[in-house]
Amino acid sequence: MVEGHEIRVRVNPFDTERANRVFRILEARVRERCSAAVTRSRENPHLVLNVEPGLAGEAFRIREEGRAMAIESGTPLGLLYGVGKFLRTSRFDGTLTASPWRGVSAPRGSLRGVYFATHFHNWYHVAPEEEITRYVEDMALWGVNAVKTAFPFINLRDWEDPETEHALAMTRKFARTAHDLGLQFAIGVNNTMFSGAPSHIRAVPLPDPTRRRGNSGYPVCPSNPEGREYLLANARRLFEELSGVGLDLLTFWPYDEGGCACDRCSPWGCNGFLNLSHAFTELAREYFPNIKTVLSTWMFDTPPEGEWEGLTKAMEGGNDWVDYILADAHEDFPRYPLDVGVPGNLPLVNFPEISMWGNWPWGGVGANPLPARFQRLWNQVKHVVSGGFPYSEGIYEDMNKTIIAQFYWTPERSARDTLKEYIAYEFGDGAIEETVALVDALEMAATRSYTKQPVDVGLVRTARELADNVHEKMPAWARTSWRWEILCLRAILDYERFAGEGLTAPEAERALERLMEIYHCEMETDDPYHHRVRPPLARAVSRRGNL
Numbered sequence: 416m417v418e419g420h421e422i423r424v425r426v427n428p429f430d431t432e433r434a435n436r437v438f439r440i441l442e443a444r445v446r447e448r449c450s451a452a453v454t455r456s457r458e459n460p461h462l463v464l465n466v467e468p469g470l471a472g473e474a475f476r477i478r479e480e481g482r483a484m485a486i487e488s489g490t491p492l493g494l495l496y497g498v499g500k501f502l503r504t505s506r507f508d509g510t511l512t513a514s515p516w517r518g519v520s521a522p523r524g525s526l527r528g529v530y531f532a533t534h535f536h537n538w539y540h541v542a543p544e545e546e547i548t549r550y551v552e553d554m555a556l557w558g559v560n561a562v563k564t565a566f567p568f569i570n571l572r573d574w575e576d577p578e579t580e581h582a583l584a585m586t587r588k589f590a591r592t593a594h595d596l597g598l599q600f601a602i603g604v605n606n607t608m609f610s611g612a613p614s615h616i617r618a619v620p621l622p623d624p625t626r627r628r629g630n631s632g633y634p635v636c637p638s639n640p641e642g643r644e645y646l647l648a649n650a651r652r653l654f655e656e657l658s659g660v661g662l663d664l665l666t667f668w669p670y671d672e673g674g675c676a677c678d679r680c681s682p683w684g685c686n687g688f689l690n691l692s693h694a695f696t697e698l699a700r701e702y703f704p705n706i707k708t709v710l711s712t713w714m715f716d717t718p719p720e721g722e723w724e725g726l727t728k729a730m731e732g733g734n735d736w737v738d739y740i741l742a743d744a745h746e747d748f749p750r751y752p753l754d755v756g757v758p759g760n761l762p763l764v765n766f767p768e769i770s771m772w773g774n775w776p777w778g779g780v781g782a783n784p785l786p787a788r789f790q791r792l793w794n795q796v797k798h799v800v801s802g803g804f805p806y807s808e809g810i811y812e813d814m815n816k817t818i819i820a821q822f823y824w825t826p827e828r829s830a831r832d833t834l835k836e837y838i839a840y841e842f843g844d845g846a847i848e849e850t851v852a853l854v855d856a857l858e859m860a861a862t863r864s865y866t867k868q869p870v871d872v873g874l875v876r877t878a879r880e881l882a883d884n885v886h887e888k889m890p891a892w893a894r895t896s897w898r899w900e901i902l903c904l905r906a907i908l909d910y911e912r913f914a915g916e917g918l919t920a921p922e923a924e925r926a927l928e929r930l931m932e933i934y935h936c937e938m939e940t941d942d943p944y945h946h947r948v949r950p951p952l953a954r955a956v957s958r959r960g961n962l
């Protein structure tokens with residue numbers, strides 16, 4: 416089969432850019448992991464990459480074809496999903512031992528997104544284009560079919576702000592990167608835009624007894640005619656600026672950031688928010704006639720205001736503009752769509768919070784894998800959810816993203832099963848169980864720390880020893896990957912903060928510095944939000960303070 420030092424690959428059709436891109440993605444991953452040379456050859460191939468209209472667009476099949484192996488799909492994107500499965504189930508031990516996996520696989524969830532929160536000078540905001548491209552490819556290999564970013568209004572004063580052009584370029588870059596791979600591209604608009612929004616059109620602050628609606632930013636009241644004009648004019652400008660790259664999905668977010676508590680907007684979620692989102696949709700259709708919309712219900716009814724019921728009533732009155740309803744929460748899933756049903760009987764998508772829980776600053780002490788947590792939360796919704804957008808502040812929760820992507824693909828697949836496949840693919844198959852134990856220990860430490868329970872010294876010592884042991888057993892290609900580094904650095908930092916001399920100990924400082932390099936953080940920053948995503952190195956400076 417596909418073993419030895421030369422792997423001849425036939426790409427069919429051979430002359431399309433998308434199919435050849437899939438070949439190059441495969442070739443690059445194999446080259447990094449072993450000495451086998453992957454070459455294109457139309458004669459005597461070991462492996463055939465086939466785009467064939469016979470299979471449904473996103474499904475793939477891996478089968479024998481004579482003496483060769485074939486990976487095939489109806490589209491280049493489906494072919495990429497098949498290559499992902501092939502890579503993750505192959506073994507790299509000096510050379511390549513080809514995957515024994517055979518069969519057909521098709522996704523159950525239709526909208527398998529990731530949300531890159533491109534702000535605060537986090538990794539998505541500042542990473543070089545080649546790293547971003549590579550990362551989006553990696554997400555696609557796991558089955559993702561949509562990328563959402565935030566246009567970082569919160570960091571900008573207005574269209575004339577010197578950073579605005581950069582923010583637009585970044586947004587276009589994500590759109591192009593997604594589209595080049597056949598993924599959908601999404602952004603969100605709501606009533607929080609630039610920091611320069613005039614004070615007389617600002618929203619009335621919302622009650623926020625649970626302190627989780629988000630109180631940053633500069634929300635504007637859309638019931639104030641001037642406020643509405645400001646919001647729609649900025650949305651129009653944004654759509655115009657993105658009309659060259661295209662937009663497939665538009666999301667609307669009621670809170671965090673956003674909302675207005677004035678009489679005319681209340682209750683926000685089923686009144687002011689709904690009217691504004693409808694107006695945004697009509698505007699977007701002028702530029703993107705086939706655009707689909709996702710209406711979020713984040714933090715609805717906290718406190719109870721009848722927002723869910725109001726939304727149900729509004730959808731019963733007719734709906735020609737909402738395609739998906741999004742629901743989720745920081746903790747357990749909202750009961751309303753599970754108990755009563757989804758407003759308008761629309762497909763329901765979720766928004767797993769994979770970034771902030773159990774760590775602060777986000778990613779500040781390295782990887783934050785939480786497989787048990789996401790399995791528990793997924794079990795509440797896997798029978799009703801058609802996909803979603805996990806919320807990501809950086810690459811430190813890469814493991815969480817892949818677990819969610821595979822939930823969307825195969826709802827019954829366990830987080831643990833995906834985790835093992837991840838470990839084998841990214842770190843080699845020499846120490847899978849020990850690496851799982853390491854991840855379990857890190858999750859337990861995060862859980863205890865988050866719930867304000869003492870973190871057992873024995874636990875963090877075990878994690879550190881496991882990291883050292885696994886490191887010794889690893890192939891060289893895996894040892895130097897950032898994915899392994901951030902996991903190791905987390906074990907070091909947990910040990911230092913819970914059992915050692917704290918985060919100012921020399922070894923902890925070295926670990927924090929290395930994380931800052933991996934994340935491209937700023938040692939001195941003018942971004943008052945950067946501290947939320949910057950490892951907590953004592954000498955790092957926020958010149959404008961911390962918001």
Ligand SMILES: [Zn+2]
Nearest residue numbers: 636675677680
């Ligand atoms: Zn208002």
